[in-house]
Amino acid sequence: MSRRKIIAGNWKMNIKPSETAALVKGVAEATKGFANVEVVCCTPAIDVPAAVAAAAGTNVGIGAENCHWKESGAYTGEISTGMLLDAGAKYVIIGHSERRQYFGETDETVNLRARAAIAAGLTAIVCVGETLEEREAGKLVEVIERQMNVGLKDVTAADCEKLVIAYEPVWAIGTGKTATPDQAQEVHALIRATLAKLVGAETAEKVRIQYGGSMKPGNAAELLAKKDIDGGLIGGAALKAADFAGIVAAAAAE
Numbered sequence: 001m002s003r004r005k006i007i008a009g010n011w012k013m014n015i016k017p018s019e020t021a022a023l024v025k026g027v028a029e030a031t032k033g034f035a036n037v038e039v040v041c042c043t044p045a046i047d048v049p050a051a052v053a054a055a056a057g058t059n060v061g062i063g064a065e066n067c068h069w070k071e072s073g074a075y076t077g078e079i080s081t082g083m084l085l086d087a088g089a090k091y092v093i094i095g096h097s098e099r100r101q102y103f104g105e106t107d108e109t110v111n112l113r114a115r116a117a118i119a120a121g122l123t124a125i126v127c128v129g130e131t132l133e134e135r136e137a138g139k140l141v142e143v144i145e146r147q148m149n150v151g152l153k154d155v156t157a158a159d160c161e162k163l164v165i166a167y168e169p170v171w172a173i174g175t176g177k178t179a180t181p182d183q184a185q186e187v188h189a190l191i192r193a194t195l196a197k198l199v200g201a202e203t204a205e206k207v208r209i210q211y212g213g214s215m216k217p218g219n220a221a222e223l224l225a226k227k228d229i230d231g232g233l234i235g236g237a238a239l240k241a242a243d244f245a246g247i248v249a250a251a252a253a254e
């Protein structure tokens with residue numbers, strides 16, 4: 001089963017609207033030779049219009065970093081899926097560990113957001129991953145299974161066409177500590193097996209599972225060589241077009 005690799009940048013709360021076009025154009029230029037890889041920049045919502053304009057006619061897809069599950073209403077500070085689509089976004093990150101850690105995101109709200117995003121036609125990049133404390137307490141399997149089972153409750157096999165899962169061990173995010181390829185592969189296999197119980201093995205085989213956590217040009221190839229690692233969700237290294245393109249090149253060579 002060959003799954004098209006997907007490399008997505010997660011800009012987090014970096015890059016201003018006025019800086020967006022230069023980075024998107026830089027990414028497009030540096031990755032245009034790698035048509036076999038799906039290339040995505042997920043930007044702060046306020047950058048999305050500039051990112052979409054800069055990406056027009058290129059290989060780069062644009063996404064956001066969060067969305068609300070209601071279409072409209074009294075939800076001050078939130079952004080709906082319809083707003084993202086209207087601005088030209090095609091992807092949205094859901095349940096990033098920073099949102100879980102700092103903004104009260106739970107598996108239940110991940111589920112609401114993911115289902116709303118998919119129903120609206122966005123591709124949802126749903127993040128799961130354990131903290132160091134959970135890993136050391138032997139709770140890795142329990143945590144991942146819970147995040148998957150609750151976070152993806154009532155997601156159907158048909159919905160999976162618009163689903164990407166990102167495995168991001170919290171201890172590897174922005175720390176320079178990467179999971180070893182074997183450690184990552186072990187969890188990716190667990191994620192696929194858990195997904196298979198939810199939507200069937202055939203569908204689970206088709207869903208891309210990204211690794212995220214200090215992925216960079218120097219370690220991307222060995223991670224992406226693993227059977228169940230189908231791409232990357234890239235934080236720090238997505239802020240420089242050359243670094244990001246180095247990871248896309250590694251994915252293209254797989």
Ligand code: PGA
Pocket residue numbers: 010168172173174175176212213214215233234235236237
């Ligand atoms: P990092 O972030 O690549 O800077 O570790 C990854 C992420 O949080 O998505």
